[in-house]
Amino acid sequence: MEKKLLQKKIVQTYKQLKSQIETRLKEFRSTYKKSDLEIFKELLFCILTPQSKAEKAWQIIKDLEKENLILETPQDILEEKLKNVRFRFNKTKYIKEAQDRFVKGKRIILKEIIEQFNDEKEIRRWLINNVKGLGMKEASHFLRNIGKGENLSILDRHILRALKELEIIDEIPKTLTSKRYEDIELKMKKFADEINMSLSHLDFVLWQIQTGRIFK
Known part of the structure; x- marks a missing residue:
């Protein structure tokens, strides 16, 4: 145009x-004011989105939540859930690593980490350096979706x-x-x-x- x-x-x-x-x-x-689970769901969603349709990625997250598999998902089940997603084996690995890093027992510590930062660009920098599967775009997307990335x-x-x-x-x-x-x-x-x-x-x-x- x-x-x-x-x-x-x-x-x-x-x-x-x-x-x-x-x-x-x-x-x-309002997502950020809700449960830690809602924030973690957005992180997993943004791990799934690269070269995949957002609607499909979000449906996978909803399916995992319905089966109580957001916090911990057996690898074979996760690979099956992601069978129609590009780079499913890499994304399976990234989700598993995010679960291992941010879920301690039944407690999600992602929000605790985010609140250590005052600047959204600092949070983004930390995310891309510490969460596999997130680049600048995906980290920005995640922060926007939890009300922390409007700039x-x-x-x-x-x-x-x-x-x-x-x-x-x-x-x-x-x-x-x-x-x-x-x-x-x-x-x-x-x-x-x-x-x-x-x-x-x-x-x-x-x-x-x-x-x-x-x-x-």
Whole structure:
């Protein structure tokens, strides 16, 4: 889409979706105030999402919860649950490692760790260094989904495509180092400021324009 047309569509779409976006972000903030289980579910969900449909990933999480398997899942059962997910063996390993790291008996310690940080970028940095399966995008996604990442951007292929069309970036990077990710995030934040929109709202608007839906 041409730059000027996309900018116009962003403004129009935002007028239509603003209240819906605010409601969704409020729901995300409330997640953090709920049980530790809800936060941990979001972490496992974001481990599953790379190159997989979000709806499918969330359904797996709901199935695991229904069978009381969120805190601990036998490997063979988890591999079966993930049979239609890309990189299922790696993701099985990452989920098992997250369960081992953050579940102590029946107690989940993830929230305790998050609360040691005051800055969302510091939390993100800790996550990508300590949780296998989470890169910058997935860690940002997780923090946004628990109401702790509204100043972070989820730079997936849809958002990057839109940023290229807006001429915010020259090309879609084949790989994203942490530094490159943060550079693009800053450019996106600058654009959001220019059109009087928060970064989290712009993220949702661009996702809606590119995919036609809002999910998680």
